[in-house]
Amino acid sequence: MTTVTVRLTVGQALVRFLAAQLSERDGARRRLIAGCFGIFGHGNVAGVGEALLEAELADPAMLPYRQARNEQGMVHAAAAFARASNRLSTLACTSSIGPGATNMVTGAALATINRLPVLLLPGDIFATRVASPVLQQLEDPTSYDVSVNDTFRPVSRFFDRVWRPEQLPSAMLAAMRVLTDPAETGAVTLALPQDVQTEAHDWPAELFRERVWHVRRPEPEPAALDRAAALIRSARRPLIVAGGGVIYSEATEALRAFAAATGIPVAMTQAGKGSLPYDDPSCVGAVGATGTTAANALAREADVVIGIGTRWSDFTTASRSAFAADGVAFVNINVAAFDAAKHAGIGVVADARAALTALAGSLGGWRVDPEYRERARRLERAYTARHSPLPGQAEILGVVNEVAAATDVVLTAAGSMPGELHRLWRVRDPQGYHVEYGYSCMGYEIAGGLGAKLAAPDREVFVLVGDGSYLMMAQELVTAVAERVKLVVVLVDNHGFASIGALSESVGSQRFGTSYRYRSPDGRLDGDYLPVDLAANAESLGVRVLRARTTDEFRNALEQARAADEITLVFIETDPLIPAPDGGGWWDVPVAATAALQSTRDARAAYQAAKQRQRDYL
């Protein structure tokens, strides 16, 4: 039999292959790689770049190319796209070699930590090495086999370097498998030496056929289910902690039914917020360091904690102080065995939806005590406060919550907003709350908003960004303008790092180096606020900007921005010293054991006292 072959470069074969990949779950198919972001340099312009041009000229829908402004930003956009697609679809990112490639490393870590699929295609140094060292090559005197792309290894769930065209098919197939594996997924990196990208090869035509990657829903092992059901039946004060896995698995309806049938209250992690709408009778809101008073009170007393699709970050457990009852035991439903084994829990390694359905059957009508069920959820009032002359941040968030429709998306990542939103935001849709808190990466906000909106063009996306995050990375505003991607960006200016300022104060470090100020004549960085005008900055990038001073002006501007059909940024200054409401959660941030400062010594004493609450969960 003769194999039919197609002669293409490595870059062309890669583009053609990616365009033909589909994912499938529950019978629904969609493109696995919906497009490609990129920034060209000598490491990809002639290889993958030429291939993308050919693809666009042949059929603009084949693998749509979008030009990004910062390589880190484009990976954030791809990760947000994947999150908003419940991990069933993502984007590829092509970069040059050297700095273009390493700019993607932060994005790769973010994707892997959040278990979000992204496909990274950094250019790499010549395979032939004839011209070495090439521009931007880091030379390792001990090995010619090393390039800066090796820094992707620890932050990727799959890494390969395609030294020869013959290696491409197996590398691409492995990449697709990992991207679509719910337990293994994360950043997948195929490093592409710049000469290899342009080499021609005779590929079997079969390589380019349409492929459907089934996203599995593993069923729980019956014995594990029995152990979990027995422990839950013995519980008097059980509590569910719903994580991101509930949303990715589209298990929200199964969770609602399970909680209603058993009466077990449901608390939510950052990634799991949206697992239930805020007003569902079973929902007690956010838990942990940024949790609500109600959820944290239930957590303190819980005898059995059922984690579903959570990796138990320190924010969720309040640094292992949230679950305080003697003998508290855990059931961990997770598609990843690694997470299911945490806190010495009974592991149910399974898809969240499959496990909840099976567990409901195993419990056969068991319900918690009615008295336990009746415990009320305490309401927060911070939204309706009115501070002057400058508003506090929580009241601004309250206005965003009111102006946003049920299916609109709120999106942020770092600073003081994630904690306040976790506690206060009234979520009404599983995709309505997009707070990246696995890596809590400053600079994710605007880039992530771009990706989330590309994934869900029918939803309004409210990007909430602090002045610190904005200054770190706002460049993808330009991409949003170019692509006519409509975002509502809320820029909250409090002259620096309000969150770290408050943290600094709590550890006795007196807000040192956390606000944006001039250096004083005495040499300290404590002069007047800098005259930075971020609203003017956004305007200069081609974004429509509305400036608000009061909460009422803010509401008005936000309504205009929501109604607009172009990207609009609403600028508001807030008072960084108005404290956010507190739900009693602790966070372990070690304090200096010896210090000249009294403030630090006091903080150390408070730290040591709080540390007593920390548990091992063994």
Ligand SMILES: Cc1ncc(C[n+]2csc(CCOP(=O)(O)OP(=O)(O)O)c2C)c(N)n1
């Ligand atoms: C890339 C990155 N660098 C540093 C940090 C540590 N960090 C967390 S929040 C923050 C300040 C954020 O400032 P801003 O965006 O203005 O938000 P605010 O704290 O004022 O609410 C810093 C420096 C981080 N999360 N990400």
Ligand SMILES: [Mg+2]
């Ligand atoms: Mg700030």
